[in-house]
Amino acid sequence: MKIKLTILLALITFSSSALAIEYYLRADVTTKIMPDGAVITMWGFAKDSAMNTDDGVVTVPGPMLEVPLGDPNLIIHLKNDLTAASVGQMSEPVSIVIPGQLTAFGPARFDQTNPLYQGRMRSFTTEALPGGPYVTYSWTNFKPGSYVYHSGTHQAVQVQMGLYGGVTKDIDVNVAYPPDVNYTKAVPVFYSEIDPTLHTAVANNNYGPAKPVTSTIDYTARYFLVNGQPFSGDTTPLATIDVGQKLLLRFFNMGLKGRYPMLDGMHMLAVAEDGNPYRYPTEQYVLNLSAGRTMDAIITPTVPGTYSLIDRALGLANNITRPGGMISFIVVTGQQNVPTVPDAPTSLNAVVINPHQVNLTWTDNSDNETGFRLERAIGAGVFAVIQTLAANATAFNDTAAPDGSTLNYRVIAFNDVGDSLSSNTATIATPLVAPSNAAAVMSSRPPLTVTVTWTDNSTSETGFAIQRATNAAFTTGVTNFTAASNATSFVNNLTFSSNITYYYRVRATIGTAFSAWSNTAQVRIAPPAAPSGLTATLGANPLRISLAWNDNSTVEAGHQIQRALNSAFTSSVTNFEVAANIMVYTDNSVLPNVRYYYRVRAFNGVNNSGWSNSVNLLTPGTTPAITIIDNGQAGTSSTGTWQTSTAPNPYGTNSLWSYNGATYTWSFTPTVTGTYRVSMWWTALASRYTAVPVRIWNGGTVANLTINQTQNGGVWNVLGQYTFTAGTTYRVTMTATPTNSPPSTCADAVRFERL
Secondary structure, eight states: OOOHHHHHHHOOOOOOSSOOOEEEEEEEEEEOOOOTTEEEEEEEEEEEESSOOOOOOOOOOOOEOOOOTOOEEEEEEEOOOHHHHHHHOOOOOOOOOTTTOOOOOOEEEOOSSSSSTTTTTEEEEBBBBOOOOOOEEEEEEEEEEEEEEEEOBSSSHHHTTEEEEEEEESSSTTEEEETTTOSSSSEEEEEEEEEEEHHHHTTTTTSSTTTTTSSTOOOOOOOEEEEEEETTTTTOOSSEEEOOOOEEEEEEEEEOOOOOOTTSSOEEEEEEEEEEEEEEEESSSSSOBBOOEEEEEOOOOOSOOOEEEEEEEEHHHHHBBOOOOOEEEEEEEOOOOOOOOOOOOOEEEEEEEEETTEEEEEOOOOOOEEEEEEEEETSSSOOOEEEEEEEOOEEEEEEETTTTTTEEEEEEEOOOBBBOOOOOOOEEEEEOOEEEEEEEEEOOSSSSSSSEEEEOOOSSSEEEEEEEEEEEOOSSSOOOEEEEETTTTTEEEEEOOTTOEEEEEEEETHHHHHHOOOEEEEEOOOOOOOEEEEEEEEEETTTTTEEEEOOOOOOOOOOEEEEEEETOOOOOOOEEEEEEEEOOEEHHHHHTOOOEEEEEEEOSSSOOOOOOOOOEEEEEOOOOSSEEEEEEEEETEESSSSEEOOSSSSSSSOOEBTTTTEEEEEEOOOOOEEEEEEEEOOOOOOTOOEEEEEEEEEEEEEEEEEOOOTTTTTTEEEEEEEEEEETOOEEEEEEOOOSSSBBEEEEEEEEEOOO
């Protein structure tokens, strides 16, 4: 490999614009002698050291070209020596194409000198003319893989005559394809065929229109070649490798038929086709190699010997003489690998990094293991696999080690044959992990409790110890509690004292061993906050006083309401209680004509809050539940002219009527605040107004209504329910028909009913 690289480096030159590998190829004539003595004229490529040196040897297939690592570009300078002088009158232009690589094409067509073919494509790209100057072909960003280069001109003849070769590029040293298709040695395997009739016709200028051979349609292969040579008794092996080495076979099919390479006694791992790596390489005994295609396969022999590589399509003859044709050999040297179990690892060492991590290292004494199994036992327990590792591993970090435990580790190498003996046992003890994030929260409602919570960081504890004290040093008022394993909270419901700060801490336990203490959490037992915003509202039917306040505490057990007959709360004191979060109370035990004083405070199991503000109310005397005001009685007033109506069913002795916009008003002043139902009585006639406006008001409008007095006469008609405030005068005003003639409007009586 070093010699090959040295030769390639000698051929590399660098352009001024980009890094590139350059080759100087020359198309010329050569011959091959078949095993039966037949001399076959061939066209091939030679690799010269520079322009016009003509120091290369013409070969079929042409020279293998390699794009070295680090060279993104390939440049080929082509010279065509297929002149009339060298090939008779059958000289032709030549070009170079590489299927699968991107480049700019400039197709060439027949001109008017060939009227039979004028306009037809003759070449895929720019041509090098016989005896003409060099033509340069370039490929940028050359893709890794195995590719064919061949003439892009008159391919039916020129490829069969031998104008082809191979070009390769790896992704790394001895790595052909990603992710890691590596090899020890690589060899090309070109399959090609010879039809002597075609080659003789070309050599004697008897190929073409109106000549003995007009095309390759009757192409009949007689000789079958591997790397340009038919099989014979002294055929040189394709490659010689040692047992266990990887041989990369780069297959190129330059014939006209598909070929099926088979390696007798060994399978091949197919890894790529036409320079494209397979996503899933497959083991195959026979490859399907289509004409003009490339395939890459790797073999890794395990038994020494000579292996034949043959074509299953039976291209196995030298002009019908067998054996011959596409037969080649691979020689495998060395000793047969007799599989054995790996040698046992040694020097296993364990180091505690933290309570949950133990780092392990060992010595790998084997070169044939498939991998390692790392096993762990806790205390006197049985060993169990915790990790399977790849071959050649010598370290592992156990980041799931249980804390507070005695751990035993051992490592075992394995392969397809079996397991090695186990390594030495490494024993190590991990510390117990302390809890963290300790917090203490007092209950929001009595009975007062303190809930202590924490994060359990241990996987091995058998319980927890919780400690309470009345100082941060945990030397006074110390009380100890316990919790079960895996617990993350504890409720302390012992007696608490007001205005005392309590301190809590937690630690994990396992047997008689303890972890370190957690952080310290604290809570202070404070009295509840006093209520505020106390208000009192008088109610009637029944007589009552309703209280409301703001609850400013989150820890009260309830609220105490205190009632007295003086502002000092020393006379006739009565106490009432409501539960926590209740912010209203109705006192239904009040008497008329009495002034009551109220205040509120919060309480819990430890102490009471301060008192809220105080309020007082004087209860009124008795008030009738229903008040009826008939027309003409006190509390009525009117505008315009109202006359006595003769309509039937008046309330009391009579009713009144009017029109022309006259108004009639009933006035009522309640002594008790409450809800009142307001009703109106009228006498109905067919000539009454159907939309009498009625307004209920007290300086501002309470309600605007319309009534139909052609119906519902002689009964109470409800106008609605309204909240009236004691001491405020409320009026009900109706407005008569706005015209000077019927329909008329009736004014009779209004009823105020306290609900």
